[in-house]
Amino acid sequence: MTYRELLRKGQIELTGMAEAKVDAMLLFEYVTGFDRMKLITDGGLECSPDVEASYLSLIGKRKEHVPVQYIMGYTYFYGRRFYVTKDVLIPRFDTEILVSSALDCMDGREKILDMCTGSGCIAITVALEKSNTCVIAADISMAALEVAKANASKLLADVTYVQSDLFEHIDGRYDMIISNPPYIESAVIESLDPAVKDMEPRLALDGGMDGLDIYRRLVFDATSHLEDDGILILEIGYNQGEALSALLTENGFEDIEVIKDLAGLDRVVKGVYRRNRCLTD
Template sequence: MTPPSPVIAAGSTLASLQLRPPLDAVDNRILICHALGLSRVALITQSERALTGDEAQRLSALLARRLAGEPIAYIVGQREFFGLPFEVSGAVLIPRPDTELLVELALERLAPRARLLDMGTGSGAIAVALAHGRPDAAVTALDVSEAALAVARRNAAANGASVSFLRSDWFAALDDAVFDVIVSNPPYIASGDRHLSEGDLRFEPAGALTDHADGLSALRRIVAGAPRHLAAQGWLLLEHGYDQAEAVRALLAAAGYAEVQSWRDLAGIERASGGRRP
């Protein structure tokens, strides 16, 4: 698709650009800094700097992408998660603050030199954050997408995190591997959910968002398969949809997991559920 004609004029000052509608101030700031290679401090101290023709054209192209709805994280190629920078692209979901709850729950349950598995790792955000915070842990992360694993490997290297990556369709390639904690943020949006056609989700990989079924099929598969790969008293921790906590607890209870419970995110929504190995 041919980029739209520039909407920013050469000679525009940085100060004038920061007041430009219809984007909000934060989006404007991020795109200006990214297009011009400036820090936030430089954006302030160079407020009277005038754009060259090339800079105006480059910024115009980025603004057009944002106005078309493309997520800021994909435009700039990065998103912060658990205090760490992560590369993101259309091959992976954009890490979200809600998922930090899963990291916190896992950290609380990791004994010294524990073994942890992250299933459906995507960008590697969960696995890398855990390996970075607990370098003594043996962290393994799997995904069925080789494109996603390539992004995850780069994120692990960039953040100095030791993670073993494995291409696998859920448990298929694990053989007899056993872990003390298994975590997953699987596809849990039901097929046909209106949210899939709204906002950032329109640009994210559908296979990482929806199970193309009732939203619980991946969760069922993980709950059923995890016991074989959990050590005695090992924990299974799952992120799920805002309205799925009761259903996930029922799945865990029916499979015989102990200490089944759910935890709320900062918005007060039951965002994660888990239990100990049955």
């Protein structure tokens, strides 16, 4: 079998799955080392039985709805390669919008907390993009923290990790708190692609009946852990901008802004907590 025929077989095996051709090509590159140009020039060469077996084995895993990123053990975020396992949510482009929005308003803010860090992609990116920051990252899952620590080590990012159920073990105040918490409504999860609902950690997906359970706790407790003029910035679901804006207002935040993604959907909300004003009002 030639390399070109092998790729075609993988594409056929994945027929009917979302992104079948893309996933087949990603796994092909992972196993063979062939990029698209090499496929053009050398695709007619015969591949070894071992290569064929390895590739089709991974195609079989993808047919069982295992995400390509878990199969390969990595994904890319903000131009960097991150190690991922089934213990962490796979970083997505939506979260790059959260990070970009946070970086845009970070000047002069040095002490940063990333809550619900997962793979560590947010904390690590902030630490590398803003070298003058002191970044703390927290997660309830020790398994997730081990993944995050491995990523920080590989990418040479100076991040301190804390196992904590939200703010349970968090001390001090921060200039900015960033979070991509679980925000999908419990009833909606069963309608998601099997690669998400059955493979990614439910703990990182399930936001309760209305998707706002973690936000309520996080926003309330954040007021005790933000410096004066501290910023809370959160990734949100496409239909949660109004609800999160109201929640921030109820908890004393000002200058609230909802930021949209490239599709024009609500994706990030941020607010400023003016501690001294709130304490004197």
